[in-house]
Amino acid sequence: MYYKVNSQGSTTYKANINNKTLMDKIFHEKIISWFNNQFNRPSAVQIQAWQVIEKQRDVLISSPTGSGKTLAAFLYGLNQLFVKGDDGLTILYVSPLKALSNDVKINLEQPLDDLNQLFPEKNVRAASWTGDTTPAERNKIRKKPPNILVTTPESLYVLLTSQSGREILKNLKTVIIDEIHAVANSKRGAHLVLSLQRLEALCYQRPQRIAISATQKPIETMRDFILHGENSEIVNLGHKRQLEITIEIPQSPLSAFMSNEQWAEVYQRLCEVIAEHKTTLIFVNNRRLCERLTKNLAEKIGEEFITSHHGSLAKEHRLNAEQMLKSGQLKALVATASLELGIDIGDIDCVCQIGS
Numbered sequence: 001m002y003y004k005v006n007s008q009g010s011t012t013y014k015a016n017i018n019n020k021t022l023m024d025k026i027f028h029e030k031i032i033s034w035f036n037n038q039f040n041r042p043s044a045v046q047i048q049a050w051q052v053i054e055k056q057r058d059v060l061i062s063s064p065t066g067s068g069k070t071l072a073a074f075l076y077g078l079n080q081l082f083v084k085g086d087d088g089l090t091i092l093y094v095s096p097l098k099a100l101s102n103d104v105k106i107n108l109e110q111p112l113d114d115l116n117q118l119f120p121e122k123n124v125r126a127a128s129w130t131g132d133t134t135p136a137e138r139n140k141i142r143k144k145p146p147n148i149l150v151t152t153p154e155s156l157y158v159l160l161t162s163q164s165g166r167e168i169l170k171n172l173k174t175v176i177i178d179e180i181h182a183v184a185n186s187k188r189g190a191h192l193v194l195s196l197q198r199l200e201a202l203c204y205q206r207p208q209r210i211a212i213s214a215t216q217k218p219i220e221t222m223r224d225f226i227l228h229g230e231n232s233e234i235v236n237l238g239h240k241r242q243l244e245i246t247i248e249i250p251q252s253p254l255s256a257f258m259s260n261e262q263w264a265e266v267y268q269r270l271c272e273v274i275a276e277h278k279t280t281l282i283f284v285n286n287r288r289l290c291e292r293l294t295k296n297l298a299e300k301i302g303e304e305f306i307t308s309h310h311g312s313l314a315k316e317h318r319l320n321a322e323q324m325l326k327s328g329q330l331k332a333l334v335a336t337a338s339l340e341l342g343i344d345i346g347d348i349d350c351v352c353q354i355g356s
Helices: 019-026 029-038 044-054 069-084 098-118 135-143 153-161 163-169 187-202 219-226 260-276 287-301 315-327
Strands: 002-008 058-062 091-094 126-129 148-151 174-177 208-213 232-236 242-248 280-283 306-309 332-335 350-354
Touching (some): 044 069, 091 153, 098 148, 135 163, 148 153, 153 187, 260 280, 260 287
Parallel strands (some): 058 208, 058 232, 280 332, 280 350, 306 332
């Protein structure tokens, strides 16, 4: 059985306040100039979030994909880095997935290049510390900490257990926790909150927390889980996306185990679905099925049009798969949960789930 999900429709937000006045108040003119060259105007979630962040209050940002949540979380901190010129590590970004961490690190490179040119006296740098980070890269971070560090909950724990890691974290001003809904109800979420408390005890001043979440109900429960309730606000612009959902099963009767004939039906139907769409993302429940499905589909549609993505693959393969997906070089990508969160995956117009 598999599910086909087609996303339809989009939402445009219009702010009820003077965007120019707000940005003039909060951001340096060079930051504003860069923003205006990149975007038509701030989204509603950005406007509301910046007003809270500027007051140094913790904030939980909840809004649809593509509404600018991540930039809303980062831009004020970037402004402070370029204007005040804080040395050392001041912004920590925590994501539950290495794929999302890599994506954010890559997406920071161009803005930082642009802003470093606008502020030639500055040299703001970003780096990532995950399970994929080599010992040489980690030593480089220890010797000369970046201004922005992108990491995962588990890697944050590792940093907190070492003297060198604790040393580079002491000057943090901002902690951004992305996709918090993905770990909130698990042991990983409890472990992350414990690490954040240890981080606060370590830092010279309590870092501001900015949490990013998909639409959740009740949103107040999510806020109380990850933020300090007495000094926090919620920016909630949740929107339920219109979806076309289809459930399909093989024509032959199902049993406890699928036969080769039934799998052949699935492969054939997936090939038809892939042909009907620009780019198709196919989720499976385990790595073995991921490789099996990729192999069988590649024989039918061509190896150059499909690849796999799961946690056991080499870092270079995963990053290459993500880049090929974004650039539209792939017709299909078969993945496990290693790719399920808010990574920028380009123009996906069909998502399939194999199994339940």
